[in-house]
Amino acid sequence: MAVSGDLTFQRRAGRALESSRTFVKLLFRNRLTGAAFVVVTLLVVVALLAPVLAPYPDDGRGVVNPSERFQKPSSEHIFGTDDMGRDILSRVIFGTRISLSISLVTIVAAMLIAIPLGVIAGYFGGFIDEILMRITDVFLSFPPLLIAIVVASFLGPSLENAMIAIVIAWWPWYSRVIRAQVMAAKERPYVSAARCIGTSDWKIMFSHILPNTIAPVIIQASMDLGCVILTAASLSFIGLGAQPPQPEWGLIVSSARTYILDAWWYSVFPGLAILVTVLSFNLIGDGLREVLDPRTRVR
Amino acid sequence: MGKFLARRLFTGAFVLFVVVTVAFLLAAVVPSDPAEKWVGPHATSEQKAAARIELGLDKPLVVRYVNYLVNLVKGDMGMSIVSHRPVSVELAEAIPNTLELVIWSVALAFLAGLFLGVYSAYKENTALDHFSRFFSISIISTPSFWLALILQIIFSSTLHWLPLTGQMDTVLKLTHPLTEVTGLPLLDSIITGNWTVAGNLALHMVLPVLTLSSFSLALTARMTRSILLEVLNEDYIRAARAYGLKERVVLWRHAIKNVIGTVVTMLALSAGNALVNTFVVEAVFSWPGVGNLIARSVMNLDYPAIIGVTVFAAIAYVLLNLVADIVIALDPRVRLAQGGN
Numbered sequence: 001m002a003v004s005g006d007l008t009f010q011r012r013a014g015r016a017l018e019s020s021r022t023f024v025k026l027l028f029r030n031r032l033t034g035a036a037f038v039v040v041t042l043l044v045v046v047a048l049l050a051p052v053l054a055p056y057p058d059d060g061r062g063v064v065n066p067s068e069r070f071q072k073p074s075s076e077h078i079f080g081t082d083d084m085g086r087d088i089l090s091r092v093i094f095g096t097r098i099s100l101s102i103s104l105v106t107i108v109a110a111m112l113i114a115i116p117l118g119v120i121a122g123y124f125g126g127f128i129d130e131i132l133m134r135i136t137d138v139f140l141s142f143p144p145l146l147i148a149i150v151v152a153s154f155l156g157p158s159l160e161n162a163m164i165a166i167v168i169a170w171w172p173w174y175s176r177v178i179r180a181q182v183m184a185a186k187e188r189p190y191v192s193a194a195r196c197i198g199t200s201d202w203k204i205m206f207s208h209i210l211p212n213t214i215a216p217v218i219i220q221a222s223m224d225l226g227c228v229i230l231t232a233a234s235l236s237f238i239g240l241g242a243q244p245p246q247p248e249w250g251l252i253v254s255s256a257r258t259y260i261l262d263a264w265w266y267s268v269f270p271g272l273a274i275l276v277t278v279l280s281f282n283l284i285g286d287g288l289r290e291v292l293d294p295r296t297r298v299r
Numbered sequence: 300m301g302k303f304l305a306r307r308l309f310t311g312a313f314v315l316f317v318v319v320t321v322a323f324l325l326a327a328v329v330p331s332d333p334a335e336k337w338v339g340p341h342a343t344s345e346q347k348a349a350a351r352i353e354l355g356l357d358k359p360l361v362v363r364y365v366n367y368l369v370n371l372v373k374g375d376m377g378m379s380i381v382s383h384r385p386v387s388v389e390l391a392e393a394i395p396n397t398l399e400l401v402i403w404s405v406a407l408a409f410l411a412g413l414f415l416g417v418y419s420a421y422k423e424n425t426a427l428d429h430f431s432r433f434f435s436i437s438i439i440s441t442p443s444f445w446l447a448l449i450l451q452i453i454f455s456s457t458l459h460w461l462p463l464t465g466q467m468d469t470v471l472k473l474t475h476p477l478t479e480v481t482g483l484p485l486l487d488s489i490i491t492g493n494w495t496v497a498g499n500l501a502l503h504m505v506l507p508v509l510t511l512s513s514f515s516l517a518l519t520a521r522m523t524r525s526i527l528l529e530v531l532n533e534d535y536i537r538a539a540r541a542y543g544l545k546e547r548v549v550l551w552r553h554a555i556k557n558v559i560g561t562v563v564t565m566l567a568l569s570a571g572n573a574l575v576n577t578f579v580v581e582a583v584f585s586w587p588g589v590g591n592l593i594a595r596s597v598m599n600l601d602y603p604a605i606i607g608v609t610v611f612a613a614i615a616y617v618l619l620n621l622v623a624d625i626v627i628a629l630d631p632r633v634r635l636a637q638g639g640n
Contacts, residue, residue, distance in 0.1 A: 032433070134313075137310065137314065138313075138314050138317045138318065141314050141613075141616055141617065141620060142571075142612070142613070142616050143571060143572050143575050145572075145575045145576075146571075146574075146575045146578075146612055146616075149575070149578060149593070150322070150605075150609050150612075153593070153596075153597040153605055154322075154325040154326065154329055154605070155329075156329075156600075157597075226440060230440070230442055233442050234442060234443075234444065234579050237442070237444045237579060237582075238444075238578065238579055238582055238594055238597075239594070239597070239598065240597065250442065250444075253442070253444065253445055253448065254444075256448070257448065257583065260448055260451055260452055260456060261456045261463075264452050264456075267445070267448045267449075267452075268449070268452075271442060271445030271448065271449070274441075274442050274445065275437070275440055275441050275442070275445070278440040278441075278442075279436065279437055279440035281440075282436055282439060282440050283436065286436065
């Protein structure tokens with residue numbers, strides 16, 4: 001029994017490894033996707049080591065330096081300094097922490113709300129399903145940014161509220177995806193088998209169906225990381241997100257608005273940081289989609 | 300078709316109802332006293348009490364809710380707490396300005412995006428195709444507010460070709476007053492032959508329209524390319540080529556027909572996206588539209604105005620979704636598949 005069990009396990013692990021190897025190979029066949037992976041890895045490193053990497057760590061934390069206002073980019077301040085004399089490169093580096101953690105935290109929170117609801121709706125169907133679908137209908141009729149703006153404007157401006165607003169705007173999408181997956185999975189033989197031996201509904205839902213249906217949601221979520229960063233930056237830009245002196249990229253661009261005539265570097269570099277980050281996530285998302293959906297694979 | 304439309308209209312009405320209700324409830328539970336804002340910081344407590352009665356805040360929540368719904372149906376959205384003017388009037392002033400931006404940018408996105416997409420598909424896997432794809436995905440990843448600033452830096456503060464912000468030069472409002480016909484400023488100035496104003500408006504519109512259209516343009520190009528690539532593999536295209544038709548005719552007369560439906564649907568949906576983006580872009584260009592209205596309302600916690608803009612956005616969205624559904628339903632293949640529903 002133990003031996004045969006081990007054998008199946010080994011065989012299964014081998015197959016998984018092989019398929020993941022082809023998966024990775026396909027993914028990296030596109031050189032842009034590979035480059036995007038490298039950039040994202042670098043960004044994570046930058047975020048983790050921000051206090052070490054930033055040339056002026058105190059500036060990143062918001063300490064002002066009035067004598068150094070509006071210095072042009074130079075070897076001393078590669079990205080120049082802002083209206084408070086802070087080194088923009090250091091602030092951009094510290095901003096990496098905020099943007100990456102916003103996207104990760106909100107996406108995970110949205111999934112934690114969406115997955116149980118979607119699984120329950122898809123599994124039981126009927127009345128619960130109907131209610132959840134009508135609620136998501138309302139959400140899906142509007143773009144996430146609009147919902148996030150409206151919710152954040154009711155909650156009041158702060159980074160935490162902006163994150164709550166993004167979670168509220170995002171969860172219905174994942175609920176829909178997981179519900180559809182569960183509805184298809186619950187008719188499969190392994191579910192009937194589990195039911196025959198008397199497994200409880202909850203156990204079937206969360207330890208049998210869920211592991212088999214969660215992949216599409218995770219893939220969708222990883223494609224959304226860039227979009228979430230963009231949404232959070234937009235909220236901060238219109239004053240509904242991070243508040244000064246937080247070094248959030250959208251907020252830095254927003255404060256740079258007043259000075260675009262005199263200090264172009266103030267708005268250009270933090271915006272460039274948003275662009276590079278979101279672009280990398282989107283390229284990875286595109287690469288994933290191409291590999292997973294053979295119809296769109298490059299011919 | 301009738302049944303289908305009726306069902307869509309019902310869903311739309313339901314969505315609107317939910318949005319209004321949720322917005323109203325949220326505004327009611329938020330810890331901010333509208334009466335206090337209404338009378339200002341130096342008011343006496345009697346003035347505050349009077350304001351509470353004037354704004355109807357002394358009545359129970361249910362009564363206020365029903366009143367709001369009844370008034371909303373009549374087109375009355377209450378008074379803005381900041382400007383003390385009716386929200387409906389402020390919206391009516393702002394909507395045409397936003398609408399004009401959205402219309403022009405969607406039109407630009409459609410034409411340029413379609414062209415770029417077709418060209419990219421036609422030159423598949425050449426350097427130009429790769430560049431156009433990378434360009435599209437970069438544009439989609441660019442924050443629109445930042446793009447707006449970059450355009451300002453290049454075209455206004457460096458080259459001095461275009462005005463930095465605003466809708467038109469203030470002087471012109473006095474020297475060449477605009478007669479209102481449709482409410483859309485640029486259209487009005489063209490209809491009434493007020494060319495000075497038209498030219499000035501157009502100059503001010505270039506940068507906001509470019510910024511706004513970029514996202515839809517990139518999306519259109521990507522979508523056109525991928526659909527066209529599939530279409531070009533179909534038998535009827537091979538047949539058309541076998542007949543010896545010119546490549547241009549095959550592309551623009553035969554293949555394009557199967558692309559345009561989907562692209563138009565997507566554009567109707569992305570017009571909504573452009574609408575949200577105006578909220579951000581208008582802030583950069585000080586454009587007197589809905590986006591500026593919501594920015595001002597949010598800053599001052601002006602809840603009647605916030606609810607007003609929310610309701611407007613909801614209506615716009617429901618209508619756009621309806622248009623998209625109708626465009627899809629007009630496709631004879633869809634009608635067939637639905638069995639005449």
